[in-house]
Amino acid sequence: MPPLRLIVTLLASFWCLSSAALAGPFSTIVIDAGHGGKDVGGNYKKVYEKHLALDTAMRLEYMLKKKGYRTRMTRKSDVFLSLQKRASIGNRYRNSIFISIHYNYTYRKGAAGVETFYYSKRSKPLAQYVHSAVLSKTRAYDRKVKFARYYVIRNVRNPSILFEGGFLSNSRERRHCRKGYYRQRIAEGMVAGIDRYQAARRAGRLR
Numbered sequence: 103m104p105p106l107r108l109i110v111t112l113l114a115s116f117w118c119l120s121s122a123a124l125a126g127p128f129s130t131i132v133i134d135a136g137h138g139g140k141d142v143g144g145n146y147k148k149v150y151e152k153h154l155a156l157d158t159a160m161r162l163e164y165m166l167k168k169k170g171y172r173t174r175m176t177r178k179s180d181v182f183l184s185l186q187k188r189a190s191i192g193n194r195y196r197n198s199i200f201i202s203i204h205y206n207y208t209y210r211k212g213a214a215g216v217e218t219f220y221y222s223k224r225s226k227p228l229a230q231y232v233h234s235a236v237l238s239k240t241r242a243y244d245r246k247v248k249f250a251r252y253y254v255i256r257n258v259r260n261p262s263i264l265f266e267g268g269f270l271s272n273s274r275e276r277r278h279c280r281k282g283y284y285r286q287r288i289a290e291g292m293v294a295g296i297d298r299y300q301a302a303r304r305a306g307r308l309r
């Protein structure tokens with residue numbers, strides 16, 4: 103192979119490799135407060151998932167902005183938003199990450215803890231960073247980072263996670279989740295996780 107062609111081939115393969123990696127830091131954080139409006143989400147008496155999710159999202163947004171991050175909320179008030187709309191907002195910002203915030207509910211009263219879902223392989227590190235930082239802030243039971251096929255994380259092309267902050271069907275956890283200081287800890291954990299994830303992106307440690 104003549105040297106020039108060899109150089110061109112090498113350059114081309116290098117370009118392919120580097121564009122497959124997550125190149126550098128992300129620039130925007132899309133925060134998605136689950137449910138809203140007519141869709142109240144999980145609820146126990148007057149404790150609605152949609153309200154807790156929005157409150158946590160606003161705490162998160164406030165702290166991220168203070169740290170200089172660029173943010174975008176999918177909803178800022180108690181309005182209904184389709185899953186398609188949420189995903190399309192997530193895809194509007196090319197170099198972004200997407201964090202969907204929820205609280206859990208199940209008929210099994212004993213179920214408790216925090217869990218974080220991802221769909222694509224490249225979203226897994228974001229899930230791990232956020233999940234472990236929230237656990238250390240809240241000391242909640244660890245339901246682990248898991249793969250799931252939820253619509254928003256399946257359809258947002260950027261690294262995206264769906265976070266479940268605790269069970270409203272569990273009386274002890276519901277008591278925690280209703281308190282502002284507890285949701286504040288969740289949001290603080292998320293900020294710490296996002297910071298570490300961004301540092302890893304900046305250092306080129308993630309694929």
Ligand SMILES: [Zn+2]
Nearest residue numbers: 136143204205
């Ligand atoms: Zn939910």
